[in-house]
Amino acid sequence: VFGCDNIVGTYNNEKGSFVMNWCYPSEDSIQLSVTIAGTAFIGVGFGGSMYEADIISGWVDNNGTGYIDDYYSAEEGKPQTDVSLGGTNDINFISINKNDISTTMVFSRKLITGDKYDRDILLNGVNDMVYAW
Numbered sequence: 001v002f003g004c005d006n007i008v009g010t011y012n013n014e015k016g017s018f019v020m021n022w023c024y025p026s027e028d029s030i031q032l033s034v035t036i037a038g039t040a041f042i043g044v045g046f047g048g049s050m051y052e053a054d055i056i057s058g059w060v061d062n063n064g065t066g067y068i069d070d071y072y073s074a075e076e077g078k079p080q081t082d083v084s085l086g087g088t089n090d091i092n093f094i095s096i097n098k099n100d101i102s103t104t105m106v107f108s109r110k111l112i113t114g115d116k117y118d119r120d121i122l123l124n125g126v127n128d129m130v131y132a133w
């Protein structure tokens with residue numbers, strides 16, 4: 001359930017095991033749908049590397065409960081939640097689901113949140129991104 005009338009962008013990695021679609025449901029927000037092959041966590045980040053990256057990570061636990069949270073990575077390594085650093089969780093959880101072959105995470109957020117641990121997302125221009133699963 002992506003929920004956008006018009007998908008404005010799609011990215012597929014070269015191996016086909018990561019697919020990201022996005023749209024702008026309003027003038028000041030973005031919605032992303034990320035699907036991976038497999039049942040692991042999903043992490044996407046705004047930034048050119050894990051250094052000072054604005055990261056959104058989601059997973060489904062063994063009980064079937066889904067989680068999506070807002071993180072910041074000050075350095076290469078495990079990121080911390082924005083909230084634990086004194087920021088805010090600016091992610092609007094829409095859904096996260098997994099089955100035997102894939103996991104899909106859908107969320108939205110404001111393009112400009114005002115949180116010092118979030119990067120502004122540009123409508124016109126390049127948004128460097130990182131991803132992992």
